[in-house]
Amino acid sequence: MTGSVPHNEAAVAGRVAARALDLADAPRAGRPPYEIDWAGPVDLPLAEERAVQAACGLMHVHGRAAGRPTPLAVDYASAVAGVLAAQGALAVLIARARGLALHGVRTSVAQAALLTVAQYLAAATADDGSPEPLEPGDCSWTTSDGVLFEFETLDPHRWQDFWRLLGAPSADISRGWLPFQQRFATATCPLPLALHEAVAQASFRTVRQAAGRAGISVVTVREDPFPPMGIRPWTRAPFPERAAGRVRPAVERPLDGLRVVESTRRVQGPLAGHVLRLLGAQVMRVEPPGGDPMRGIPPMAGTCSARFSALNADKTVAEIDLTTDAGRREVHDLVARADVFLHNWAPGKAAQLRLDADDLRRTRPGLVYAWASGWGDALGPRPPVGTDYLVQARSGLAAALRPADELPVPSLMTLTDVLGGLVSAQGVLAALLTRIHTGYGGRVDSSLLSAAAVIPRRRRRVEWTPLDHPLRTADGYLALGPGARARPERVARLTGPGASADLATTLLRFRLRPTGHWSPLLREAGLTATPVCTDLRDLPRAPAFRRALARAEHVFPRTPWEFT
Template identity: 30%
Template structure:
């Protein structure tokens, strides 16, 4: 392995990062982890995260965590000299990244058109709160603002609650960064075809809807509005925490085999014969009766006993962990899920490890530079630095990409969907009986297909396997021989048993990119255990940021582990394609649900490393009471003052409190003069909330939000997801589109979560029936009708099966109309 290969798949690329706070900076950090040279450009006043508490040896832990793998220079972009240096630097870069409010870059002369003039090859990414068009385009945003606006918080809480904000600050920020990195990599791939760059737009709104993928699909496809459900999910039963003799155990049964194992593990085999629980949809319908049957069973024995019994019977299960218990867990340590970074001035700090593990171009986490540390070096080299030429005019690396998806559920299929949106031909391999998500609730009206499955698998082709998997080996090998990408959730041992293990794949297709997704990672004591969305949330400590300790656990309503892993998988594929373009080889990349959640926990891992003080939600939110926002005369809101630049922030708070009748707060020593400590996730916001609410009770929520914005604050009403989807701002971005099904019914789905000036994602097709395309794909691979029929007769193929290939090939491929 060469030195360049050891630096990550983006080695040799350069990124100019003119972003602040979290969403933009972690985008740059991800690209840096992938091997790019990332140069952070700070204003003289500094990135505001330097002063966000807690600090470690005087530096904000947020700043350290969000700026790993970067160089750092300070430029005054408002001065002629600073702007000139910035344009010189941009001329040497592959990527330009910014997240300042809409219109700021134009005023600075560093908008896309200005940068493109000095560097036509630049991929220019703008990260915004609400998007660059629409009535809220110029509004400021922050993580909890988008939790409120997008409906994310309205899916959390105990049954019967209205909402609960996720006290894990920064989660939507880091989700936005992950989507932005995905979009930038797609832009870089397109540049390999055209030789030209383009602008890329990503908003926190689009990212917040992407991380809620399954819940929004259920809303758009079946009308199910996400609501708080405690630790339960809407579509699978059982899938919740059960109180054992000592503490809770988290359990999921995705399919009928796991359901049967669940019944055996709890010694209630009679439940498997109960007609009320005969399949998942019936169990969802009768969830109350089922839970009543099993709650007393779980309470009779300790959680660790149930954990062993459930694992022995192949049932996804786990326990809840906190920072001190998971950081030293062998599973976390052996898979490098937490990186301990030694900094020069601020000591050792823990951050999330890289979310992808490349076999040929490994990535690493490196300490951030000190503010301004690299000014002399970077500015001195500007004249000498030249970008390598990119030849355009070849065939697209995205359109026509051949992808084989051998994965169920959410994570792998989400990566496959987004590749399909960008032009890939995705062939989905399903087991006998189909992907378990097909049978989740709720269903598309008039069908047996779940709404989540429909959206995740639209536009794909399906091959269905039978019970005798080994019999299908000729078809599987042919598929991989011609594929560019193979997405799988099966272990290497399982794939080898099918004749498509690593040795066979290398012989068949050395250019193949393999994405391997697991619950827990490929090393460590849990590597062979089954897992789920719920168990990953529990082990990563996410359930500690909802509810109260000692009360029944609450999960995030969104399937965040699965969606995040799908986003990271898409990033890995794009990065591996870029690496293959230079090196001619494929490689294997492993990801896991747990690794993804810990990568996105960097802000909190850093805050709990060795802070100077125990102050603020990043250090202590796991122990706070439930966050329900601020009460007004009608609805609850979230609001924040303080700004993002410099130690003093921006003015506005003082004028706001005067207008709403709280001028006495100006003389109250508990309140600073910017609102930083007492609004949003300020260090004293929880304790001081009641002081605001006395005055807020006089104002309707919408009126109060308008007043806050008038004085440069940011605010949002806690909306349901359906209200967020129907909001004028969401409509302006054209996020939800309609597709026509075969029967003529219209089903809404979402567009790719980013906008490009040149690349044109498409919404194509509807979700296939199991095995609908087995014959067609087999014919394309050169397999005869007799061979396919033989495989089916011997149990190797299932679903629709190979029928009248000539008729299938003469029929038009199913299509959809985008409205």
């Protein structure tokens, strides 16, 4: 059945995939079958979002800032799986049109989850020695008048100016920059207490004035978890020129023979190119003279940053100075032989460089020109810095991630960066399919904000009981399944007499025995529970992940699609 999922149904992922294909104008009559199950090649009994988050490291990475594994209160891995399934279905349609006999595609929520932690997995398993220190610490800010806000700057001088204006001690300002700068890479941000105290003593008006003078972006946290209405994951506008006729190449993968030129940095743009490369495209990165500075950020995998390698391995590189006329001519030369140009530059930079869609499509009729931005055009021509953290705060995702009794603090895991890259790649695939059928290229615009809206949300923030949090055992944590979370008295009976009347006693008794003691007892009682990954280095050591992960100079997830 088209769009089918197995009996072990990942229903949220299926709905996300169906909507994504509808937006891509993929005809329902000829839509390839796509299957989304929970575990895929991961040999574990996973049957819900919470179990996948526990087993595949999402709880661990999201919870680093708090110092304990913490569930995401949204179906994030399922949403990513739905986007992957839609990508796979579009890739099948492209492959068929290019002469490759493909029928359908399979993916899983577990494979989606592993893809979302790929950078963290690479850093944890890099072959350069000792693991990174990951001291807990968050990056949330509340003013003296009770305003919860987030801020962003990529410039250390602006960082210093902001904190000096708030009266923070100079030594603490300096010590805070590195953890702040690296918070998305490490998913934790242990800042000096004096910085939090400086904000707590200032009004929001004072903070906003200091931010304006220092030149940094400040947004208040949206407490409504529901996403703004009317935001599409991506938009597509056709160009008026038809592509020149091309010889149809022999293909083994859906995008074999297609060329992508990308000028991207950090996560969102490189991940979009990574997805297209996994599907067979040849991807050429345009980097500044001397290479992307991110290549040298530890931990290292051989001669390259492990995190950088996780998103950019097997891409070719052209070092070009885009600020010169000669450099821009080189880009035009590359684009003249390309099918896709992809960038995630700041607003206005493409026009400033004279490398906007109108500039490049004259060089390459039929080009697919993709811009992966932070905010799109939602906040006008001069939006705040478009980073993952600010988008989570402004979009309501931060509120949706956490239960109602917690502050709506964004996750330090790169949630919208990852999904933003996937959504950008999805838009490119839809545009490539349209070009095959019509001969016209086009422009694809997506953003972190539009990606955040892909994640299904409730109208109100969820309410959790203590059993919704992973249970601490003598040697780790257990994430209870839905039946156990709903029946605390049955869980309590497993711990011995007297506990059923006191949930706090139940939780304490779980700490007296190891995970291996409690798991079979829960199973015998007909209750499911999943051991929580608390160290990403454990994943490649576990036989259950043997078919889902591979190793080069670091561990990486295998391709998340199986085409049939």
